[in-house]
Amino acid sequence: MATKLKQVYLLKECQRKFECKRENQGEYQGELGLFQPQLENFKPFPNEKYEEKEIFDIKNAIDQFSKPLVNNSWLQLVAQYDTFYESYKVMLKVKVNSSFAKKLCMDLVEPKVVVQGTFTYTYFLANGGWRPADDIDLEKEETISDFEGASKMVEICNKVPSGTYLSLKYSVILQWRDTKLHLPVVKVNILEKLFNEKLLADCTITLPNGSEVQCHRNILAAQSDVFHAMLTSGFSESTSYKIEMTDVTEEGFNIFLTYLYKQTLNNEEITEELAIELLQVAHKYNVSPLENIMLQVLFQKHDDLYSIDSALSLYFMTTNVTAHSMLCEKMFGIIKRNSYGDVQKLRSSTLFKELEEKNPKEALNLAFKLLEDAKN
Numbered sequence: 253m254a255t256k257l258k259q260v261y262l263l264k265e266c267q268r269k270f271e272c273k274r275e276n277q278g279e280y281q282g283e284l285g286l287f288q289p290q291l292e293n294f295k296p297f298p299n300e301k302y303e304e305k306e307i308f309d310i311k312n313a314i315d316q317f318s319k320p321l322v323n324n325s326w327l328q329l330v331a332q333y334d335t336f337y338e339s340y341k342v343m344l345k346v347k348v349n350s351s352f353a354k355k356l357c358m359d360l361v362e363p364k365v366v367v368q369g370t371f372t373y374t375y376f377l378a379n380g381g382w383r384p385a386d387d388i389d390l391e392k393e394e395t396i397s398d399f400e401g402a403s404k405m406v407e408i409c410n411k412v413p414s415g416t417y418l419s420l421k422y423s424v425i426l427q428w429r430d431t432k433l434h435l436p437v438v439k440v441n442i443l444e445k446l447f448n449e450k451l452l453a454d455c456t457i458t459l460p461n462g463s464e465v466q467c468h469r470n471i472l473a474a475q476s477d478v479f480h481a482m483l484t485s486g487f488s489e490s491t492s493y494k495i496e497m498t499d500v501t502e503e504g505f506n507i508f509l510t511y512l513y514k515q516t517l518n519n520e521e522i523t524e525e526l527a528i529e530l531l532q533v534a535h536k537y538n539v540s541p542l543e544n545i546m547l548q549v550l551f552q553k554h555d556d557l558y559s560i561d562s563a564l565s566l567y568f569m570t571t572n573v574t575a576h577s578m579l580c581e582k583m584f585g586i587i588k589r590n591s592y593g594d595v596q597k598l599r600s601s602t603l604f605k606e607l608e609e610k611n612p613k614e615a616l617n618l619a620f621k622l623l624e625d626a627k628n
Contacts (some may be wrong), residue, residue, distance in 0.1 A: 256430040258302070260310060261295040262365070262423040263287055270371075270418040272331040272340060272409045286344075286367065287424045288325040289314040289352070297425075299444035310426065317352040323428065327367060327424065331409060340409040344396040360428035361552055366473070369422025371401065373408050431548055447513035458496045459505055467509060469493065472482060475512045477536045499536070504529040511542050519549055519562065524562060532569060535576075543575075551579050558583075560590045561603040568607070588622060 260450050263286075270284045283306055296302065326529055330344040332421050344367065349495060356363045409416055446468055453466035465590035472479035472495075482489040497505060522530070525550045534543035550566065559565075567583035591598040596602055598619065608615045 257427055258300060258306070258430045259291070259297045259366075259425050259427040260300070260302075260307075261297060261423055262289060262314070262426050263293045263422075263538065264295050265369075265421060265423055267419070267421050270331070270420055271327055272416050272418065274334075282331040283583065284328055284329045284420075285327070285421065289317065289326070291315050310356070313352055313359070316355070317349050327365075329420075331405070339363050340406050342405040342409070343403045346396070356426075356428075358554055363433050364430040366427060367422060367604045368425070369420060371418045371420050373416060375420055413589055424607050431551055435535065443471070448512070452606045455493045455495065456461060457496070457505070458494065459502055460498055461501065461502055463502060465505070471512060476537045476539050495554070497533075500529060500533050504533065508533055510541075512539070515541070517542075517545060519545070522549060524550075524553070524558075528562070528566060528569070536571065543590075547579055552581060553585050555582070555589070558586050560598075562588065563587050563590070564601060564603045567618070573586070584621075585619075588625060591622060 266286075268284060268286075270282065272282045294311060294314060297308075326346070326348045330343045330345055332341045332343070333339075334341055345480070348365070353363075357385040362417060400484075405418065408418065447451075450466045453468055455467050455469045455472065457465045457467060458467070469483050473479075473483055477624060479495070481487070482495060483493075484490055500508065507522070507526065509518070527546050531543060531546035531550065534540075534546060564582045567587060569578060570580040570583065587598070599608070604615060
């Protein structure tokens, strides 16, 4: 599933002076606060298109966690003179509010912060660009000393015995992955009438609990080439007009059938269990649009909200499906973090125990993969 990088300015083209001053005795540390979120500094990126919910979620997070304003900056540029090595060190300190980071991680996919800009020093006429070598992980408190431009800053600071001023012009940018599928929503009253009134229904689907649902062969065949084959290629369904679906709950089937007729879903009402079930059913009957939507729902869900059993279930469901590779990798990462390379922890899972009994080869393959990954 291809993803697109989206971004907004949390702070755009801010200009500040940074003092790096060295005293005659002892060590002196210069600090400059670069960023604290303020709603008035939020600006869209040129030519970027956003979903209304994305903008609402980001602004809501900024508005919620920028009040009251505290003294400690979330991003700090620090110049520290090391008396032992007789040289400066220039570092970027990250102290993002954990609640703010958690909210963004719940609302957006893989949110990151990028700081980029330029600096100048008038006496030496030195100038250059600067930016962290790696995007800033919102969920970590860290110090970055190897960002692009740091060595040039150190060189300038070391040239002046008493200290120096660096003139900075920089922006703070929030980036995230857009995994949404922008499907056109087309409401057709005729299809709604067929679905609601079962008008001239000519096919019956039988569910595991024995209940029967009336529907229309042409709708099933048009939405799924699997149903089309069943109803037209000499199978028993092509003469009896009866289809047995043995691997779906009544609730899951109702959502599935509703989608076949109306092409609409209420994602907020779909639980994790239903999303997994619908992914499996949509894949089996080759209803690709619904399959992609369920991939999106499950992929966007935060890692911490998955249980080990759910992650295992999805991993084995997606492991041999090329179109599901990104979701499979996500589930493997969750399993790995939950087991920490300890296969015994994995074996305590109820689902893994069942798998060892029913399909020991697959269970063994996963255990070897985790051990191999731990070595690397």
